Amino acid sequence: MQEIKATDDELKRIYEDIPSSYDRANRFISFNQDVRWRANLVKTALKFCPNPGSVLDVASGKGELTYVLRKFTQAYSVMVDYSENMLRHSLVEGDRIQGSFDALPFRDNSFDLVMSSFALHASDNVEAVVREMERVSRHVLAFIAMGKPDSVWKRAYVGFYLHYVMPYIAALGGAKASDYRYIYYIFRRLYTNSYYRQLFSRLLNLRVYRELALNLFYFVVGEKRGEDES
Numbered sequence: 001m002q003e004i005k006a007t008d009d010e011l012k013r014i015y016e017d018i019p020s021s022y023d024r025a026n027r028f029i030s031f032n033q034d035v036r037w038r039a040n041l042v043k044t045a046l047k048f049c050p051n052p053g054s055v056l057d058v059a060s061g062k063g064e065l066t067y068v069l070r071k072f073t074q075a076y077s078v079m080v081d082y083s084e085n086m087l088r089h090s091l092v093e094g095d096r097i098q099g100s101f102d103a104l105p106f107r108d109n110s111f112d113l114v115m116s117s118f119a120l121h122a123s124d125n126v127e128a129v130v131r132e133m134e135r136v137s138r139h140v141l142a143f144i145a146m147g148k149p150d151s152v153w154k155r156a157y158v159g160f161y162l163h164y165v166m167p168y169i170a171a172l173g174g175a176k177a178s179d180y181r182y183i184y185y186i187f188r189r190l191y192t193n194s195y196y197r198q199l200f201s202r203l204l205n206l207r208v209y210r211e212l213a214l215n216l217f218y219f220v221v222g223e224k225r226g227e228d229e230s
Contacts, residue, residue, distance in 0.1 A: 003208050003219060004047050006039035013071060030118075031213055037144055038068040038117050044208055044221050045113055045142035046072060052112035056080065058133055058143075059101045059119030063090040069115070078111070080104065101129045106136045113140045120145035121186055126196065130203050134224055141204060142221045146186065147193040149215035155192075158216045162187050193218055 027034055042065075046052070052075040057066045060079035069077060070092065078095045081087050087096040099105040101116070101123065114137040123129045126145075133141050149155050162184040167177035193211055196218055200206050204222030211218055 003040050003210055003221070004043040006036065006043055010039060010043075010071065030217065033213065034064075034118065035068065037212065037217075037219065038065055039071070041065075041115065041117065041142050041144055041219065041221070042069050042072050045115060045140055048207060048221060048223060049113045049140040051075075052139075054078070054111045055113045055115060056104075056106070056111040056133075056136060058104065058114060058116040058129075059122070060090075060096075061086050061119070063092045063094075063096075065115055065117040066094065067091050075113075080106075101132060104132045104136050108135055109138045110136045112138050113142070115141070116143040116145070118144060118146070121147070121190060127199055127203070130200065134203060137224050140221065140223055144212075144217055144219050146183075146190065146216060147196055147211070147218045148187060148190040149211075150192045150194050151215065154214050158214055159184065159187060 030037065052073065055069060055075050055077045057063065057069070057077060057079045060066060060081045063079050066077050066079055078097060079087065079090065080097045080099045082098065082100050084098050087098060090096055097105060101119065102125065114133045116133065120126050120129055120143055149158065166183070167180040170180045171177040193215055197209055200209065200220055200222060205225055206220070206222045208221040209218065
């Protein structure tokens, strides 16, 4: 199944209310597509889990994904992030819990839908994080994260952009270039996307897998496997 695209009217509604402090880094690394991708992720996840009673936003940061989620559903949502400061300055009101995505502080099968955006690549062990997300989910997982193109030429191109171009674009926007160079070093240590696709296919009933922006990101929606499938 293909991802479900947000309509122009839906995107307009999101952009009209978007806070001025919306995460600048994600705008730069996603070529200004992060809001659209989050909206598509939410709509696609809701296709497989149409009436979630509860949703967990893993590594939520300031709640950018939860902000978009609430434009499409009124489901009870929880944000979890390692940074107390991020949670304190959340863009949305709601339950916020400090915790690591490597060891989510929830019981098994606690949430109908478990989501994450632009975060998994920060982990030293993506498999462990996805296993944790799968553990606390009852039904569906959905996430977007930075990967690494299988193509040598694309890897060289996006690596050059992340290392030499993006930090200075960020500086033009008023940020410190040095604060954005860490994204390049994360990119360098990632596996290629073919590795991640095989990993996600093994851990989940993979329903949607797509690569975005010159294969710099992967877009994933999967269903929790039954115990007899593990």
